[in-house]
Amino acid sequence: MTVVNPWSLVLPISRAEQIVETLVNAFREIADAPAPDVSFDDGETAISKRLTRHLQTLLPDTLVSGFWDFEVSTVKSDMSDSRRLDITYGTVVQDTHNVRFIFECKKLYGVTDTRAKQYRRRYLEEGVRRFVIGSYAPDQPVAFMIGYVDPKGVGAVKATTASMAQGNAVIELGLRAYDKGRYHEAPPRQFAKHAVMETHHLRSLPLRDITLYHLELRFPTEGKAKARKR
Structure with a gap:
């Protein structure tokens, strides 16, 4: 059996969107x-x-x-940088091709929450950047970021774009500009039914460049406020 990355070469976009929709609907159910x-x-x-x-x-x-899996272990081609992938989906296409989707998940808080900046940084540094340097999805041109939010955090995923455009973040995240100098596309060109936006990242050879589709999954009930320090 051949492991195919990118899956986009053998999997119709309609089926790819169905996979993403299955994940979103499952989240809503729980x-x-x-x-x-x-x-x-x-x-x-x-x-x-x-x-x-x-x-x-x-x-x-x-x-x-x-097959859906949780925390699948992965390493780079030189067996370094051991990581665990949050959620992965794998399937066999045409009886010969094994393809995989990768979803990295982070919590995000609304801008008025004192934890917002810290978690936004984690979303970028421990999520997006790991795709850029090849710790995650080194052979794939497409992957997914998920931001878990509560009602106060709605819009937090798109708000990460402001941090992406600050300081050295554009270079560190390998961001490619879209029209009018923006570093994101909203709505995205694909997966627009469920993704908030897409970002495209340049990666060092021999890695392929990668497009990340960002999803925001909202809980219906607000989280507890952070206790104030005495």
Whole structure:
């Protein structure tokens, strides 16, 4: 069996969009449940783990065939930089091609929250940048960032674009400009039903450049406010 990266060479965009929609719908089911067993107050690892488990349970009842996994280990080609991928989806196409989708997940807070800046930095440095340097998806031209938010955090994913354009971030994140000097495209050219925006990142050879599609998944209930220090 041949491992194909990029999957876009063998997988129709309609099916790719169906995979993303399956993830989004699964999140809504666990977040909007009458007695949810996961909330915005949980850590992003716990949220992603619960989401993956629900996706695995749902799989037989969806039109999407394949395998959902949580925290799959990955290393660079030289066996360095060991990392764990938050959520991955793999499937076999045409009985010969094994393809994989990668979703990196981070929590984000609204701009009025004291944690907003810290978590926005983590979204960029521990999420986006790891795609840029090849820690994640070194062979793929497309991957996904997920921002978990509560009602106060709606818009937090798109708000990360301001930080992307500051200081050395443009260079460090390898950002390619779109029209009018913007470093993001909103709505995105693909996955527009669920993605807030796309960003395109230049990567050093032999890596392929990569386009990231950014999703914002909202919990219906606000998280607890951070306790004030006495």
